[in-house]
Amino acid sequence: MGYKKKNRHVGIVGVGETKFSSHREDVNQAEMIHEAVRQALDDANLTMDDVDCVVHGNMELFEMIHQPDLWHTLGSGAYGKDAFRLTTGGTTGGTLACAGDNLAASGMYDVVMAIGFEKLQEGHTTGGITNMADPLWARKLQSGALTDSAAVKLIEEFGAERARRAAMTYRIIMDKHACLNPNSHRAFGLDWDQMDDLMENSPPLIGDLRLIHMCSQSDGACVVIYASEEKAKQITDTPVWVRDHITVHREETLDLCNNYYPTDTTHRFAAEKLYERNGITNPLEYFDVFEMYDPSAWWGTDWLKEFFLLEDDDHLKLVENKEIMIDGKMPINPSGGVIAANPIGATALVRVAEAAKQIRGNAGPHQIQKPVNHALASAFGGTMWTVLTMLEKELNW
């Protein structure tokens, strides 16, 4: 892989997030973005004059608009500045985070603002996402963003009863976290005594994937400001350092039998490479928090195995023993994760923003009480696209 050490270190110096919800009828797109921009600037104690470059991203066609970055200048502050638009599907927010880091590391820009947004209520997501599929082979057969592949896999491996219980345990834990996060779109107040009822009666979507397992469609925006080491130290006493990030993807439709590629998932492949080049031998011990892009409780449960390079049923035990809770051994998504809020173009950037806040220690009611020094954030998009980002409290590697 063409990986080279960074030209210079980069720190996160400001974050902003809107409240996530099903509707934002009170603001247009530029106005909603502006809320997050304003928050991030205030958080970093900067003005737009201090920002050298703006990177903007969301899902193609999800609001049925073309080149939104141009007219969002009214809210983004990009007027007269170098600016880029990125759109890499569900991973857009993760790619925005990579771009923010790379652009600041390159030396081209000292301060870079990354903006992710989505107003899913305004468009027709299935209409947009169907465009992803090849018109000859897949477009007539596609089921949009819904799949029960992880459920099939877990049930096959561990039996229906244990797998279903693990997925619902994961779901309830995420809801408990969402209830702590004031920005959550969905926080139901689920409790353990509802487990059997939900497993039985939540409306089925595809196979064993039920409505309660699945992420929401949300409106919202997220902004993260990146600065070079020198600038970051001037701007804030608590920069969060971007240690490394990695992107791995492949088109699954034309590779269903994995004839030409390794049989590893892109998640495991990305994790192995990232840990290897950073000398991390036991990720479960190393990281203090993981903000995972978990589109459903089934995926979230299954993917723990991939991201932490686990074997056998170790990932199920993490869930069953509630070690993934905010006060557990390996807190997953203290924010509530993607099931709690999914403004897609912002979603993966929210993972990075939330991980950064946990390291700073000012996440709010969902702050992990133990010290957080090492954080991991993931992004996921179709068809199999992984971005993994590592954040650090200390610049000492």
Add this chain to the structure above:
Amino acid sequence: MQKAVDSADAYVIEGKLALPYSYFAGRVGSTFITALRDSKQILGVRCDKCNKVFVPPRQTCERCMADLRENWVQLENTGEVVNFTVVRYSDKHLPRKTPYILAMIKLDGADTPLVHILDEVKIEDIKPGMRVEAVFSEKTTSTILDIDHFKPIA
């Protein structure tokens, strides 16, 4: 003449995608459109720092980031043509039978031009700087087409 590309046996898939959407106009946009619809008033916003009146209005000044949402200015229904072009091709999405004239019109009291239809004038008679006034639609559609068009001031 020989064909440049051999397209024999090349299958083309004909498809059609629906693109339904809603657009939340925001409070500033909503105020503009309801004033136009209910009172036939055209509103702009002023940025005091940049000394500019923006039409259409926006919540934030993109130059200095000032919050403009309360700085309403009522504009005249009159203004001048900044520039114009003639739409000559026909398509279903166009608002008029072609040919018709699209003009940038700077309303009196505004610093930015508004794009709209210019009518009741011969193409050869239009000149930048020409004085025009708004003609409001008889029936509202709660859109920018509640101004039906602009016409020259006699």
